[in-house]
Amino acid sequence: MGRWEPNARDRLAQAALDLYSERGFEQTTAAQIAERAGLTERTFFRHYADKREVLFGGSELLEKAFVDSMAAIPASVAPVDAIATTLETVASYFTDRHDYARRRRDVINAHPGLRERELIKIASLSAALETTLRDRGVPAHAASLAAEAAMAVFKVGFERWADTEEEHPMADFFRESLDELRNVFAGKAS
Amino acid sequence: MGRWEPNARDRLAQAALDLYSERGFEQTTAAQIAERAGLTERTFFRHYADKREVLFGGSELLEKAFVDSMAAIPASVAPVDAIATTLETVASYFTDRHDYARRRRDVINAHPGLRERELIKIASLSAALETTLRDRGVPAHAASLAAEAAMAVFKVGFERWADTEEEHPMADFFRESLDELRNVFAGKAS
Numbered sequence: 001m002g003r004w005e006p007n008a009r010d011r012l013a014q015a016a017l018d019l020y021s022e023r024g025f026e027q028t029t030a031a032q033i034a035e036r037a038g039l040t041e042r043t044f045f046r047h048y049a050d051k052r053e054v055l056f057g058g059s060e061l062l063e064k065a066f067v068d069s070m071a072a073i074p075a076s077v078a079p080v081d082a083i084a085t086t087l088e089t090v091a092s093y094f095t096d097r098h099d100y101a102r103r104r105r106d107v108i109n110a111h112p113g114l115r116e117r118e119l120i121k122i123a124s125l126s127a128a129l130e131t132t133l134r135d136r137g138v139p140a141h142a143a144s145l146a147a148e149a150a151m152a153v154f155k156v157g158f159e160r161w162a163d164t165e166e167e168h169p170m171a172d173f174f175r176e177s178l179d180e181l182r183n184v185f186a187g188k189a190s
Numbered sequence: 191m192g193r194w195e196p197n198a199r200d201r202l203a204q205a206a207l208d209l210y211s212e213r214g215f216e217q218t219t220a221a222q223i224a225e226r227a228g229l230t231e232r233t234f235f236r237h238y239a240d241k242r243e244v245l246f247g248g249s250e251l252l253e254k255a256f257v258d259s260m261a262a263i264p265a266s267v268a269p270v271d272a273i274a275t276t277l278e279t280v281a282s283y284f285t286d287r288h289d290y291a292r293r294r295r296d297v298i299n300a301h302p303g304l305r306e307r308e309l310i311k312i313a314s315l316s317a318a319l320e321t322t323l324r325d326r327g328v329p330a331h332a333a334s335l336a337a338e339a340a341m342a343v344f345k346v347g348f349e350r351w352a353d354t355e356e357e358h359p360m361a362d363f364f365r366e367s368l369d370e371l372r373n374v375f376a377g378k379a380s
């Protein structure tokens with residue numbers, strides 16, 4: 001087997017998700033994941049630090065998508081509008097990933113250790129977004145609040161998108177969630 | 191040493207915080223915490239499941255304070271106003287805890303394992319608040335968004351309160367943060 005394996009990262013992520021769904025996270029080893037992907041255990045650990053990380057290979061890309069999109073919007077645009085635009089851009093990242101994202105979510109929710117890892121990733125995303133907002137001139141605390149609010153919209157919109165049986169554009173769910181959060185702050189009863 | 195120890199929980203929490211600050215979390219054992227508190231290791235494990243939990247003994251009380259306060263507000267009150275009132279009530283929970291809370295925060299931020307545990311506690315708090323909002327008749331997704339927004343205000347308000355050298359009423363910081371988040375959603379630039 002050569003050292004270079006085409007799409008090794010994705011194949012490992014897919015194999016891990018399949019095995020975690022079939023047998024459970026605890027019952028699966030890195031060696032088994034590598035085997036299912038037709039790769040070696042050494043290759044697994046070249047790509048992922050541990051059995052949890054294999055489900056979070058996209059986190060850095062997602063964070064980069066958030067930060068790059070936000071950084072590209074003129075600083076004159078109000079934070080809430082910049083967040084709306086950023087979420088539209090980020091939504092495209094999930095195109096054709098509906099099935100994978102649904103199954104991944106179910107596996108993560110079934111295991112506290114994976115849930116913890118996900119919360120850390122979201123906290124990192126929130127911190128990166130906060131920094132980007134501050135770089136736009138938004139005062140520190142407002143930037144922090146806006147970043148947390150953006151994460152709330154992202155999480156709820158994502159869940160709603162994942163809950164649908166058939167894939168609909170994720171951007172629609174982000175828009176809907178952002179509007180709902182606006183309504184909450186406008187003091188609407190529901 | 192008798193089986194019943196007055197304030198054992200608080201004494202263990204205080205001793206743990208002292209030792210984590212002095213030596214670091216990794217370098218401290220449950221036995222050392224018990225010794226510093228003048229208690230036995232067995233007593234430690236009667237009160238806390240592990241070395242991390244000892245810093246989160248107040249989490250259930252805090253969650254109860256959030257839920258009880260929210261549940262007591264008439265359902266006719268708009269969610270954002272119910273959140274504002276709930277945060278005012280919860281703020282009183284932190285009276286006279288400024289020094290402890292500041293030191294605890296510094297210890298938690300210095301250790302990823304403690305940070306993960308804290309994120310899980312906040313996620314649990316958010317879920318409890320979401321359920322309480324749904325019980326008030328708020329639709330599921332709006333309840334989820336409002337609960338996440340409440341947590342954002344709580345986190346940022348808490349940080350701001352903890353950042354001050356002298357203790358000021360926490361409720362002021364919650365009000366300020368909630369107003370800032372309202373401004374963000376009203377489309378204000380900063």
